[in-house]
Amino acid sequence: MNIGMLFQAMPGNVAQGIIWGVMALGVFMTFKILDFADLSVDGSFATGGAVTVVLVTSGWSSPSALVMAFAVGILAGLATGILHTLLGIPDILAGILTQIALYSVNLNIMSGAANMALSVNQYNLLVSLRYISRTILVASGITLVLICLMYWYFGTEQGSAIRATGTNPAMSRAQGINISLMKVIALSLSNGIVAFSGGLLAQYQGFADINMGRGAIVIGLAAVIIGEVIGHALIGKRMNFIVRMLFVVIGAIMYYIAIGIVLWLRMPTNNLKLFTAVIVALFLAVPYLKDKANNSFAKAGRRGAAYHDSTD
């Protein structure tokens, strides 16, 4: 194992991390702000990739194809939102239904192909693994603009209403907020962002694949949670909204650096998803276990035993 190889692979991991960070910002929007575990992103991520590849190969410019990917992603989110609010289907199930439906939709977008190539030699692409440093620059720029837009949006009256819906639906209704509408808007925007990120990844890797979104929600959650833990450790309670979003992207980068390291350690790629699941489970469990350790029956039992012995 050559440490030089690890460093050689690092920029690629960072580039990939930033692109997935855009996706994680979409997940952050539903999972953290709206308090809605939206599984439709596994489908809409691939939708974004498919739309982008199909459009670019038929002559669209790379940025306009990404805008269309965003728009189609909005439709996917709209579907989940309607299933949940108008038809009363629980959040997780509504997301799964959209996700499975999108599998067929994505195949149709790609005219039945499970995989479609997008060669950087033939088309002018915004990002590509051929030009990693440019990719890092462009993707960082896009990410920063997105974070600023999200910061602005969630500071507006409508964005505040979405945040209120996420923290306290009962209070929101009492304040005259149409919480169903707020959920639909947030789900739409979130899936739009996720599809946009899928379009970026398709350009970066040079193809769209019907399975490229599989497990996207878990990677998104990994980024959100890793970012939160790191941010909390570094900055503590003074994290404001904009810094929280920055750490979501940092979380995604850290995740891909970790992936780079385990691949360098020669872990078979077949085990990557297992590794991801373990990482997410660990990061989810750590805060809980920490709290438990400080406040456990075992500790109380030991204190109680000492007290008992001393008074005997």
Next chain:
Amino acid sequence: MIQLTEIKKTFNPGTINEKLALDGVSLTMEEGDFLTVIGGNGAGKSTMLNAIAGTWPVDEGSIVIDGENVTGLSEYRRAKYLGRVFQDPMTGTAADMQIDENLALANRRGKSRGLAWGITKSEREFYHEALKELNLGLEDRMTTKVGLLSGGQRQALTLLMATLQKPKVLLLDEHTAALDPKTARTVLETTERLVSEHNLTTLMVTHNMRDAIHYGNRIIMMNEGKIILDISGEEKKNLTIEDLLHKFEEVSGEEFTNDQAILSK
């Protein structure tokens, strides 16, 4: 100002848990009326408030607020007429949002929420002054997350939020029941001050008979989904708890069953 006519509501109809919660409730309140509502457990006090708030549609009857029939309006559409404070201090505010953000949300009740900035500078000054009057020092903590406030502070803030946009009707659903006696007293005093300051039409459900007698200009007692007593004016001022218990037994033919109400003198 508000008029309920023959409101009926049955929960879980056709099941073993069927419960006739409101059995033909009619009530008319004039502007500025401060009505206290008492009654035993399950008498329909909170249910009546929820019917007005539109938590669910009523089975029969009509609800008219300020001349407008709101019976068919959903909860969020009715919100522009109503200020509400709940029993649980957690319910009335958004814990993850700042004090000023909560006030800004309340200040836009009944208005469309667009892409204008969620809170303006002049608003902040206005909130600062309004918070000052609560005497809790919250005006210096406007960017604190509401989740860090105590139950009493949250209820006081919810009260302020409910009255920021003058509501046609203020609904208080046992809003001091979850507080310790001293804090409850402060919140009630704030309530009385805000109600008289803005001349608010108010419905206050309480389990505390002493408070029910002390506050407001009119008292109603509910039992089994009906209003069984309605006392106002001079007669209300001279009421005692014993009078109320006695009247309850007279009208309903049973003993008053809410120990909490009787014991919390």
